[in-house]
Amino acid sequence: VVVTQSPLSLPVTLGQSASMSCRSSQSLVHSDGNTYLNWFQQRPGQSPRRLIYEVSHRDSGVPDRFSGSGSGTDFTLKISRVEAEDVGIYYCMQGTHWPRTFGQGTKVEIK
């Protein structure tokens, strides 16, 4: 399953919102009825950190500025009120089909 993210680069102003897209080549609805679409944040020099699982569920400790939405093959990660610590690359990953696959990432930078 090919996962395609856009845009690849996203300059944002501090305090403004940012939105990025993730599209899959096949539906991510699993036979069990769940949709295994995740979002990861990778800050410079760090390992990936999961923010969102199953489309819209925030991991523990993730600020509520981060929200995920979507269904089927189209998904969105939104960051409201962007802060300096949000700089990094954001990856979506599908866990519905084997092998699990990642998008190429959206790089968020401050204008």
Add this chain to the structure above:
Amino acid sequence: EVQLVESGGGLVQPGESLRLSCAASGFTFSTYWMSWVRQTPGKGLEWVANINRDGSAKDHVDSVKGRFTISRDNAKNSLYLQMSSLSVDDTAVYYCAREDSVNSCDYWGQGTLVTVSS
């Protein structure tokens, strides 16, 4: 606190072998599936392999099948990746990651760099 610490990376020549290790702590290792994921500047993040709780079931991505083998030792709280017939395309940072119940990885190690070059 969950901790995953990889080791074993380094510089090797094409065709050589290498064994990566991941020491887990802060959780009951034997009750979780585990994975290896790698990252290259060119190809991004790629899922390499995963293994079930007792090591009886494992799966590898096609690009490494027959060359890499994932394994674990629950008595030592350790995950391994045996890599053989390495090529320059295997150059990457290799991450050990814990799998949760939603077909994903909730914790990642800091990674270990494998460089394959002559």
